[in-house]
Structures are given as structure tokens and as C-alpha cells.
Amino acid sequence: MNPSRRKFLQQSLFAAGSLAFAAHAARAAAGPGPHPGAHDEAYWEKVRAQFPLTSKRVFLNNGTIGVSPYKVIDSVYEDMLDCDTFGWHGGGEQEALSALASFLGTKEEEISLTHNVTEGINIVCWGLPLAAGDEVIITNHEHVGHAGPWLNRRKLSGVSLVVVDLGKTAEETLHNISKAISAKTRLISVPHIPCTIGQVLPVKEICSLARQRGIWTCLDGAHPPGMLRIDLHDIGCDFYAGCCHKWMLGPKGTGFLYVAEDKRNVLQAYYGGAGVDTGWDLTTNPFLFKGYAESGHRYFYGTQNSSLYQGIARAVAFQEEIGRQAIEERVKALSGYLQDQLIRLHPDMDMLTPQEQISRAAQVSFRVKGRDMQKFQARCQEKEIIIRYVPENNIHCIRVSTHIYNTYAELDYFLSEVEQFVFS
Ligand SMILES: Cc1ncc(COP(=O)(O)O)c(C=O)c1O
Known part of the structure; x- marks a missing residue:
């Protein structure tokens, strides 16, 4: 030039x-x-x-971290100020759940609030009933937030990882994944868009192939929400771990995990706490643990930053305002x-x-x-x-x-x- x-x-x-x-x-x-x-x-x-x-x-470099618009920043600030002026807390969680469900084409009960993609991947990685020798298909283009949990599960419980090459076309990638499936494959866990080369994977076709073979699917959705219009029911995955701090333009340290309704009783919750159970009592014999929440709350618990969650709802509204x-x-x-x-x-x-x-x-x-x-x-x-x-x-x-x-x-x-x- x-x-x-x-x-x-x-x-x-x-x-x-x-x-x-x-x-x-x-x-x-x-x-x-x-x-x-x-x-x-x-x-x-x-x-x-x-x-x-x-x-x-x-x-x-929005692929590493997005920046938020004033509408999100101001809303988080004002809500935090409000909470600390009046000594209360709450409301944002419900707003975020309903905004995310409509943004992602899911039911509200299928969404759990997390802090990032990695957390969502870990919930799936440790919650699925996988035995030593069961195979999980991943790709050779993973981010540490997806590879790390699986390498750890491999180390601690002997799950086998099958690493496939991404193809140069959607068709080639689908073919490579299809070829990697064996009688031991229990899960295909791949990025919707890898952090490396930004290629959009043919996720709908991958999920359909997996369903036909009785294999679960988990998508690492760090990048697409806020970049592409997404309908998770249409994609047909079982699990989708996303974040709100890249293309969604939401507050840092916010994310979500989608668990398809029919997989809620497959994916075991491993953390207990406020929101996870439907009733408990330590004064009875035996102790009472009634059961798990029939919603995404099964996988998140305890005190959260309601103002940040309200910021997710504002980010969704901002995107919808533009279209x-x-x-x-x-x-x-x-x-x-x-x-x-x-x-x-x-x-x-x-x-x-x-x-x-x-x-x-x-x-x-x-x-x-x-x-x-x-x-x-x-x-x-x-x-x-x-x-x-x-x-x-x-x-x-x-x-x-x-x-x-x-x-x-x-x-x-x-x-x-x-x-x-x-x-x-
Ligand atoms: C494809 C992919 N997966 C997972 C992650 C981890 O995301 P988080 O930092 O929200 O856990 C990233 C982060 O850049 C990513 O690009």
C-alpha cells in the first residue's frame, strides 16, 4: 500500500x-x-x-475477549450500586435464564448459568457416566478450555480420547468424524467454531450422525453465540457450553451450559448446594435428600453475581435491538x-x-x-x-x-x- x-x-x-x-x-x-x-x-x-x-x-481479538457496550456496563454498575445501596441481591439470574433461552432457542429449564466455557465443559466431562476405555471424539484444533478437562478425565479415569483432523471443508470434517466412530464411542465433543482457524463445523450433521449411532454430543460454543444465529434445538446437540464474554458482548466471567431436557437425568450433578436439590434435612434418619432440581439449576448453586447476570440480559437486548x-x-x-x-x-x-x-x-x-x-x-x-x-x-x-x-x-x-x- x-x-x-x-x-x-x-x-x-x-x-x-x-x-x-x-x-x-x-x-x-x-x-x-x-x-x-x-x-x-x-x-x-x-x-x-x-x-x-x-x-x-x-x-x-474479540475471539479472546469481547468488549461490552455502555448499555451492558452501565446496567451492571447501576445494579451493583442498587444492591449495595439497599442491601439486597437478586433478580438478574432469572432475567439471564429467560434471555438466554430465547437467544439460543431452548427451554429456560435447559440453561444453567456458569462463569465461562471451561466450567460448562467440566460439568459435562465429569457428569457423564463414562468408564475406562469408553471413547470420546475430539479434534486436533482444541482450546485448553476443552482439551484440558478431557485430558484430565483421561488421566484420572482412563477414558480414551480419539483425536480427529479437521477437514478443509464441512464435508471432509464430517467424513473424518464419521470414520473415527467405533463401537466404543460414547461422546463426540467438538468445537462449534475452533479457536484456531475460525472454521464453522457442520454441527447439525455431526449431531444427527451421532444420534443415529446412539452417541452423545457436546459442543464447545465459545465463539458462535452473538456471531451466528443459533437454535440449539435445531442443531440437536445434547450439551452446549458457551460464554457471554466474546461475541455476545456480555460481562466478563459469564457463561452458560445447555443440557437437553432428556439428558438431565443422564448428566450427573457432582456439586450440591443452594438451587441444586429439591429439599434436604439433616435431622431425619436417614438424612433427607429429596432429589435434584428439574431445571438447569441442578448444575449451578450458591450466591451468584446477580448484576453480572442482569448484564447478560442487557447484552441480548442490545443484540436484538440491532437485529x-x-x-x-x-x-x-x-x-x-x-x-x-x-x-x-x-x-x-x-x-x-x-x-x-x-x-x-x-x-x-x-x-x-x-x-x-x-x-x-x-x-x-x-x-x-x-x-x-x-x-x-x-x-x-x-x-x-x-x-x-x-x-x-x-x-x-x-x-x-x-x-x-x-x-x-
Ligand atoms: C474454542 C474455545 N473453547 C473454550 C475456550 C475457553 O473459554 P472460557 O475462557 O470462557 O472458559 C475458548 C476461549 O477462548 C475458546 O476459544
Whole structure:
């Protein structure tokens, strides 16, 4: 990219940012309103102004942690203040359960509140009745939050892990999983979208295949909620562990676990406490433990931060105000643009994210032969461009994530860095 274009991009980037900053002062009270339904950059600038995100930074790492809009932050703050002014606590949990159920296409009783994806995966990992030698299919693109619990279960109770390669297409991935199934397979536990290359797995087909073979399914849903429209009943999985702190734009340290109603009596709860049981008494002989809650409360317990949970409901309302279809189309358009431009940059570009439409969404991962991508990430950091280096499973690539607060100007700025550093 020539220097004048580069300067222009930088200027427009930061000019747009200062406009956004002025709007921040108004604390985005009015909200962005619904998407107008046509290509409209001015609308997305209005959306950007709903976030405190600094204009001095190009933040393309929503896949690690999302940023919340003022509506969420203010709601958490105000609710905490209210709780501490009047010495009360509560309400947010119920709001979160009903917001999440409608967001995910489930019944309210199928949702448990957790603090992150890892917690949900651990509940499934330890709650399923698996014996030594039973096989669990995972992939070679796992995050530690999914791999870690299974490696631990393998170590402590002898469950066998069968690691399949992700294919370059949805069809190939389905084929690889299908080939890995044996008479000992009890569970297929895979990411809906892996943290490594952002590929959307054919989860509906995987779940259907598993059901036909009497195999349970668990999906690591760290990334898709808030990025793609999701209907868990339609996908047909048994378990889905998600978080609200990436694309959902909710408070950090909030998540959920979906347990299909007909699997509630299969997945054993291993922690007791307030909310888990339907009645207990230590003065009877034998002691009374009536049973487990007939809801997702079977898997969470004790005092929670009600204000954070209320923030989940505000995040869902924020997304619904814009429109979930508009969000999905926007984040895909940004990533699609970036992917196409990267491929055009140089024949040595090793584009790892599949290009087929059904397999790509809001993340693009790439590397360049002979170039140290970790160094590139560090250089980007110096230039206030935040991206993720992916060392997992020796992939050693760069992952770029897009969300509704990103602009094409930011992507062009990033592309100019790729061009300069990697190919000059
Ligand atoms: C695919 C995937 N799974 C699991 C996790 C762990 O999520 P959490 O930190 O919410 O437990 C992440 C986090 O980035 C992830 O990308």
C-alpha cells in the first residue's frame, strides 16, 4: 500500500475514532436502533459509538475477549450500586435464564448459568457416566478450555480420547468424524467454531450422525453465540457450553451450559448446594435428600453475581435491538472482505480458514511460509493492532476476529501492516 493511502487510512481511522469518542460522552443513552436493512456505514459508526472501545486501538481479538457496550456496563454498575445501596441481591439470574433461552432457542429449564466455557465443559466431562476405555471424539484444533478437562478425565479415569483432523471443508470434517466412530464411542465433543482457524463445523450433521449411532454430543460454543444465529434445538446437540464474554458482548466471567431436557437425568450433578436439590434435612434418619432440581439449576448453586447476570440480559437486548441477522451479515462481510484481500496480497499466503461460505464466519486465520507470525503479532501490538497468535497444536498462525465495532478502514490498516511486514 502506498504511503499516502496509508496516511489517509490512519487519519480517517482516528478521525472516525474521535467522532466516536465525542459520542461516548453521551453514554449512548439512545442506543443504535434497528439496522436500516441496507449497506450503511454511518449506521455502524453509530453502533461503534455505543462502545467505550478506544479509537487509538484497532481491536481485532474479540475471539479472546469481547468488549461490552455502555448499555451492558452501565446496567451492571447501576445494579451493583442498587444492591449495595439497599442491601439486597437478586433478580438478574432469572432475567439471564429467560434471555438466554430465547437467544439460543431452548427451554429456560435447559440453561444453567456458569462463569465461562471451561466450567460448562467440566460439568459435562465429569457428569457423564463414562468408564475406562469408553471413547470420546475430539479434534486436533482444541482450546485448553476443552482439551484440558478431557485430558484430565483421561488421566484420572482412563477414558480414551480419539483425536480427529479437521477437514478443509464441512464435508471432509464430517467424513473424518464419521470414520473415527467405533463401537466404543460414547461422546463426540467438538468445537462449534475452533479457536484456531475460525472454521464453522457442520454441527447439525455431526449431531444427527451421532444420534443415529446412539452417541452423545457436546459442543464447545465459545465463539458462535452473538456471531451466528443459533437454535440449539435445531442443531440437536445434547450439551452446549458457551460464554457471554466474546461475541455476545456480555460481562466478563459469564457463561452458560445447555443440557437437553432428556439428558438431565443422564448428566450427573457432582456439586450440591443452594438451587441444586429439591429439599434436604439433616435431622431425619436417614438424612433427607429429596432429589435434584428439574431445571438447569441442578448444575449451578450458591450466591451468584446477580448484576453480572442482569448484564447478560442487557447484552441480548442490545443484540436484538440491532437485529441478529444484521449482526451476522456484518461480521461475516467484514471477515469475508479481509479473507479475500489477504489471499490477493501474495501467492505465499497460507490461508487456513476455509473459503466455502458455510464454513467461514467472523474469524480469519493465516500464516506465511518462512515468516515468524509471533513476531508479526508483536509488531502489530506495537502499532496498537490487537490480534491473536495461535500456537495451539503447533499451528503458529495469526487469527483475526471481527465484530460490529470494527470498520473496513481498520481492516485496511491491518492489511497494510501485513503487506509491509510480511511481504516487503
Ligand atoms: C474454542 C474455545 N473453547 C473454550 C475456550 C475457553 O473459554 P472460557 O475462557 O470462557 O472458559 C475458548 C476461549 O477462548 C475458546 O476459544
